[in-house]
Amino acid sequence: MKNTLYILLSILLISCGTQKEDNGKLKVVTTTTMITDLVENIGGDLIETQGMMGSGVDPHLYKPSEGDMTKLANADLIFYNGLHLEGKLVDVFEKMNARGKTTIAVSDAIDKSTLIGSDYFASNYDPHIWFDINYWTQITDYVTETLIKYNPENKVAFEKNRDIYLEKINTLNEELSDKIEELPKENRILVTAHDAFNYFGRSYDFEVVGLQGLSTATEAGVKDVQRITQFIIEHKIKAVFVESSVPRRTVEALQAAVEAQDHVVEIGGELYSDALGSAGTDEGTYIGMYRHNVNTIVNALK
Template sequence: MKKYILLVALLTIAGCKNKSNKDTNGKLKVVTTTTMITDMVQNIGGDVVEIQGLMGSGVDPHLYKASEGDVSKLFNADLVIYGGLHLEGKLVEIFEKMESQGKKTVAVADAIDKSELISSEFFASNYDPHIWFNIGFWKKITLHTTEILKEQDPEHANIFEKNGAAYIQKLDALETEIRQIIETLPADKRILVTAHDAFNYFGNAYGFEVMGLQGISTATEAGVQDVQELSNFIIEKKIKAIFVESSVPRRTIEALQSSVNSKGHDVIIGGSLYSDALGNKGTAEGTYVGMFLYNVNTIVNALK
């Protein structure tokens, strides 16, 4: 019922809000979904863009539901930037309604060729949406977003171009640093076991075998058989650490740890990784660069 009311609200607001709001304060109004996207757009847009992020630290985008306040933000925006590939599963209908009403919405996943994506029979879009864990993809997305902002606000195109280039340099430096850190971990120890399959792009890009207890979407639940199969894998591979995630309840990994330990193999929880959201605003982990460095250091230190 609530979903129906929201969609009706969308149609009502859309009929009244078809012109740009930029002239109210001279800034392009952009609404973003996940914290990773918000951070990227802030780096590109700087002070000339007004950004509102819907999701905060620790929020799971797979399960996120729009509030009436969110609907108002979306339809007062000049531009909406979201992940795509059904990452924000419960917002898909809203984005589709907005597009049909002439609102500019952009899925950052459109910057990546489908041939480079990881397909999955277990996820609605048939593609893994966790594309931010490949820094090379994030560079393409940064370039794509820079062009979108330039199109929407040509007056500040030079600023977007300059800021986007500076952010790409940060990402280049990040990739160099994390590869150096990973090189300190022997290849046979590069097996990452987490709460759900958020790290497959990371594994492909940086040489890790990745196993998740839940599926690609946290909307799925791990069963007893999943726990047993993964615990046997951990014992077979002599894995010493597994990881929880900031946006997924600890109980799933704790159940896995208990199963492994009950079979005589000691496995620790090596730390909490940021998967579907950044850390708290104002901290190093509250930025994409800081989050990535934190995750890699946590993984490598625990698996050594």
Template sequence: MTLLFLSLAVSTLAGCGGTARNPEAGGKLRITATTGMIADAVSEVGGEFVEVTGLMGPGIDPHLYKASQGDVRKLDDADVIFYNGLHLEGKMGEIFEQMEKSKPVVAVASYLKEEQLITDPSAAGGATHDPHIWFDVKLWMSAVEVIRDTLAEKDPAHADQYQANAEAYLKKMEELDAYAKEQIAAIPANSRILVTAHDAFGYFGRAYGIEVKGLQGINTMSEYGSKDVSELRDFLVENGIKAVFVESSVSTKSIESVIEGARELGHEVKIGGQLFSDAMGDAGTEEGTYLGMVRHNVDTIVKSLK
């Protein structure tokens, strides 16, 4: 689909608008969310009163995602749209601008303060902040509160239920945050270095006390070259790092070239496991939920580095 065709489709659909449900009459709020992490949070807070459609499934890279005509229909059919913001869904900006003319279109990251964000002026795709806020569980709790308040405003008849669901979910997130801090702290200080294909774990590193190195920048739209590979290879060798990690939504080719480079210098590096960065795991698995995904990442990192 060409950009022109998609733009025309967006304009046409946004002008028509879907038929809104009436929650007070028993109809569920129709929610469309971009990432799995957001869709999961909406399902937890909305419970039986929402019908959630997620656009980006397991293994999908939101930085490079291009909306199809079917996605535009799902967005148009929604009563509320939630997306991350901070240029995570960089190629969908025009669509969101069109859709917000007819319905609430909410960036869950837009309510964070400047000092809470990690800044990277050199990032590709027009971004100036790291968008991977879900890897600091405390920050993601703010996103859940945004979802709670938006649902309550759109459907005040069930505001109390949204509040209760959010409180229960936030309590589980508090426990997860404490678990991550305890587990990462158990890794010896000189081994507390997380190396991945792209720099998605900056908030995780800041929140839980682990140094993070990525071959690519915060956005997979950014290119990496032989200089980046050689610099990361040298970092692994000089620091005696034994394990690096691949990501479910990023090709392993880039990190494998770093491992091979280290091997040529006589330093063996293994793949410590697969982490979920920009997408969750398969539906129906623990990793297919936000809480399970973060716990999986923590356990995988600790097992390989401890």
């Protein structure tokens, strides 16, 4: 399957090249739902945006389909997260770069010395950068500058869209900070399915504990469940959380392990980690996703 996709990509690149749509619009392909939402906010109707991944899709494990390869081959620009978030796509992007395709990692906007490191992840950095709102504002500027570079005739409109979006992001940050102040600091312990929320924790002073590592490709084992069970009991944690893009079974196993020791921990709700919610809903946007997560966390841990 892997070789078939590479062969298809080569054929498509030779036959299609990189060109704008007949309507003259820049054709942009994005990987994760967070990046798709951002690009749509900046580009609006001035560009053609196609997202590869949908609601509930885990980018750590995502494998491109033949349809994805067609989208990529026909794109003028490709935005992806980087830092090995889209682990199964790394080879594809490398081959596309070698053939002259423009692929852009939005994580390049961030000073890597400020990233959270990891001894256990391929890139040595936590890739879940969208949970740092300051990073997301930097990425917003970076995406805007890139769109202007490749579509300069729409510079004024892109910058106006960016300014409107950044104002919404700044308002969101203030709103979330106020909401989190409702939660006593001793209750700010977030237990989730995998380590997607470390930037959130750093930003809002939460201790974050994940059953799985930074990548969902690493399964949680019995020792992980046992270790976190004891942690929950010792810290009297009221609730743990499932994630929309990760199977519920590991968190449910954790809940059962706690109950087996005569303690109770609730599943406090579903958080959006590696993907947004369904298109057309509030949670299907970056702003709505973040608001949902914080409201869910604070209300469950009070």
